[in-house]
Amino acid sequence: MSDREIDETTGVNTTGHEWDGIKELDNPMPRWWLWTFYATIVFAIGYVIYYPAIPLMESSTMGISGQTNRLELKRDQEEASLARRDIIGKIRQTDLSGIRSDENLFRFAVAGGASAYKVYCSQCHGSGGQGASGFPNLNDDDWLWGGDLDTIYTTIKHGVRNDEDDDARDSQMPAFGADEILERDEIRAVTQYVLSVSRQEHDAELAAVGQELFADNCAACHGENAAGNREIGAPNLSDAVSLYGNTKELIEAQIIQPKHGVMPPWQQRLSDETIKQLAIYVHSKGGGE
Numbered sequence: 001m002s003d004r005e006i007d008e009t010t011g012v013n014t015t016g017h018e019w020d021g022i023k024e025l026d027n028p029m030p031r032w033w034l035w036t037f038y039a040t041i042v043f044a045i046g047y048v049i050y051y052p053a054i055p056l057m058e059s060s061t062m063g064i065s066g067q068t069n070r071l072e073l074k075r076d077q078e079e080a081s082l083a084r085r086d087i088i089g090k091i092r093q094t095d096l097s098g099i100r101s102d103e104n105l106f107r108f109a110v111a112g113g114a115s116a117y118k119v120y121c122s123q124c125h126g127s128g129g130q131g132a133s134g135f136p137n138l139n140d141d142d143w144l145w146g147g148d149l150d151t152i153y154t155t156i157k158h159g160v161r162n163d164e165d166d167d168a169r170d171s172q173m174p175a176f177g178a179d180e181i182l183e184r185d186e187i188r189a190v191t192q193y194v195l196s197v198s199r200q201e202h203d204a205e206l207a208a209v210g211q212e213l214f215a216d217n218c219a220a221c222h223g224e225n226a227a228g229n230r231e232i233g234a235p236n237l238s239d240a241v242s243l244y245g246n247t248k249e250l251i252e253a254q255i256i257q258p259k260h261g262v263m264p265p266w267q268q269r270l271s272d273e274t275i276k277q278l279a280i281y282v283h284s285k286g287g288g289e
Contacts, residue, residue: 092273096149099280106280113281116274120266129285133244134261140287142241144233145169147289153279157267160233165265171233176217177256186213191252197226198240 004016007025017024047053052068054061062068087108091099099105118127124135131137136144145151160169176182182190186209193210195202215224221234228236240246243261244254266275282288 088273091276096153096276096279099276100149100283109277109280110284112274113277113279113284116270116278117281120270121278124263129282134259136243137241138282138287139285140241141289142236142239143287143289144171144228144230144235144243146230147283147287149279149283149288152282152288153275155263156275156278156282157265157272159265160263161260162262162264164268168265169233169263171221172260173221173254173258175257182213182217182255186210187252187255190214190218190255191248194226194237194251195248197238198246200240200246 005014007014010025013026015024015026049063050065051063052060053063090105091109094105099109125131125138129138141147145155155169158165158167158169162168174181177187189206189210190213192203192206193214196207221229221232222237223229226237228234244250244259
């Protein structure tokens with residue numbers, strides 16, 4: 001072009017473009033860069049031919065390989081499902097003690113139970129099984145109905161104080177204050193006795209009065225020494241572990257108008273093998289007997 005010229009400094013032709021006195025040199029692209037660029041074009045064409053690449057209305061071109069991440073995922077899931085099917089079948093057919101004594105079944109059950117626990121149980125019992133007020137701690141050895149494998153399994157399967165399962169665990173504590181079974185002074189005395197048997201600070205004189213009241217009104221369920229009764233879900237009052245708190249105020253409130261927790265029957269929501277895995281997992285957390 002007539003406006004091109006040779007740059008005096010470099011001896012290279014210009015393109016004829018100039019901006020504010022700055023001229024553009026017409027340097028050729030390096031050969032290695034050009035060959036690399038051409039190689040990427042060839043690679044892209046080959047990729048489109050071999051792999052799924054071009055989007056269509058409801059799918060994409062499959063390419064000659066027919067390979068997609070979605071298909072690989074589906075195959076992996078099917079393989080995992082087949083591998084699990086065999087061991088799930090064994091868990092279904094094996095009793096809890098048999099699962100516990102079989103290393104492979106036990107390891108699988110703990111892992112499966114941990115997964116199910118996070119979905120169905122952690123909302124009430126906490127992510128680590130530590131519990132909360134009104135929701136039992138699953139890590140300690142303080143159990144209302146017992147902490148062996150079969151008992152935990154039964155509790156999970158049928159639940160507690162629900163209207164859905166005729167075999168649900170059930171225990172009811174009378175409202176000694178609300179129903180006027182005991183006078184307020186008598187409730188205070190029983191409270192002091194409960195504090196004394198759990199080795200907490202208490203009024204010894206009131207506790208002595210409360211001991212007699214306890215024997216007449218409470219021992220039938222909680223036992224003469226207040227150690228509880230798992231047959232009927234009566235808690236142990238002598239270990240200072242309480243579902244609703246063990247302070248003087250909370251113990252007194254529970255005697256006046258007791259709280260009663262509810263747990264759903266999981267047999268209506270989960271398979272028997274999943275309930276077994278949950279029982280194994282809860283039992284393995286350290287408080288199982």
